[in-house]
Amino acid sequence: MSRRFFVGGNFKMNLVVNSVTSIVTNLNTAQLDPSTEVVIAPPSLYLLLVRQLADSKIGVAAQNVFDKPNGAFTGELSVEQLRDAHIDWTIIGHSERRVVLKEDDDFVARKTKAAIDGGLSVILCIGESLDEREAERTIEIVTRQLNAVAECLSKNQWTKVVIAYEPIWAIGTGKVATTAQAQEAHAAIRKWLAEKISSESAENTRVIYGGSVSDGNCKDLAKQPDVDGFLVGGASLKPAFVDIVNSRISPPM
Numbered sequence: 313m314s315r316r317f318f319v320g321g322n323f324k325m326n327l328v329v330n331s332v333t334s335i336v337t338n339l340n341t342a343q344l345d346p347s348t349e350v351v352i353a354p355p356s357l358y359l360l361l362v363r364q365l366a367d368s369k370i371g372v373a374a375q376n377v378f379d380k381p382n383g384a385f386t387g388e389l390s391v392e393q394l395r396d397a398h399i400d401w402t403i404i405g406h407s408e409r410r411v412v413l414k415e416d417d418d419f420v421a422r423k424t425k426a427a428i429d430g431g432l433s434v435i436l437c438i439g440e441s442l443d444e445r446e447a448e449r450t451i452e453i454v455t456r457q458l459n460a461v462a463e464c465l466s467k468n469q470w471t472k473v474v475i476a477y478e479p480i481w482a483i484g485t486g487k488v489a490t491t492a493q494a495q496e497a498h499a500a501i502r503k504w505l506a507e508k509i510s511s512e513s514a515e516n517t518r519v520i521y522g523g524s525v526s527d528g529n530c531k532d533l534a535k536q537p538d539v540d541g542f543l544v545g546g547a548s549l550k551p552a553f554v555d556i557v558n559s560r561i562s563p564p565m
């Protein structure tokens with residue numbers, strides 16, 4: 313399989329200078345599976361610090377970016393500003409922004425386009441609520457979220473996107489999707505890529521899982537053929553993150 317395994321750590325609105333420094337310092341010295349791409353997303357206040365502290369093999373992502381190039385947009389960061397700070401990635405469309413900050417599909421799509429046009433790679437988050445899953449609307453919802461982005465991007469830009477399937481009911485709840493639930497959703501997303509974008513993007517675009525990933529459940533999830541990695545919240549703040557990065561290698565005897 314040609315897709316490189318990807319593990320992202322979304323620190324969300326956690327940590328202060330001391331704790332972010334010790335997490336990054338620990339990651340720098342940890343033995344990380346070199347075949348896994350590791351990207352960490354600290355709060356925006358610490359992006360410069362983390363980029364300076366982190367080993368060059370660790371990527372750094374913003375948790376969000378705005379769709380306009382500059383101007384009177386209090387509190388926002390532009391793609392150019394991230395690039396200027398040597399930040400190569402951004403998360404877009406996290407459910408906490410969709411739900412709490414009322415970001416809709418079109419806004420998420422515009423931001424994804426601005427980010428990729430400006431040279432960033434994007435971790436695009438999609439996923440259904442518990443009500444939607446119970447109504448068996450999972451595929452409909454993620455397809456709607458993806459279609460909005462597909463209207464903005466050209467087909468060859470999908471290789472710059474990592475799709476993070478994060479069922480809202482699994483985020484921060486300790487209620488992880490079963491391996492079968494994750495594989496089913498990921499396979500549907502890959503089918504969507506093949507049908508709507510191209511066979512090349514179905515082959516190369518990574519689809520990662522997020523939602524209560526831990527050192528205890530990551531190995532089984534990582535064995536699923538369409539799970540290309542993880543987006544980790546709570547466990548990315550703990551030593552367990554290293555085990556999740558290394559989920560495809562056996563522990564030393």
Ligand SMILES: O=C(CO)COP(=O)(O)O
Nearest residue numbers: 322483484523524545546
């Ligand atoms: O939202 C997430 C990653 O973006 C997942 O969070 P948890 O791993 O804390 O459930």
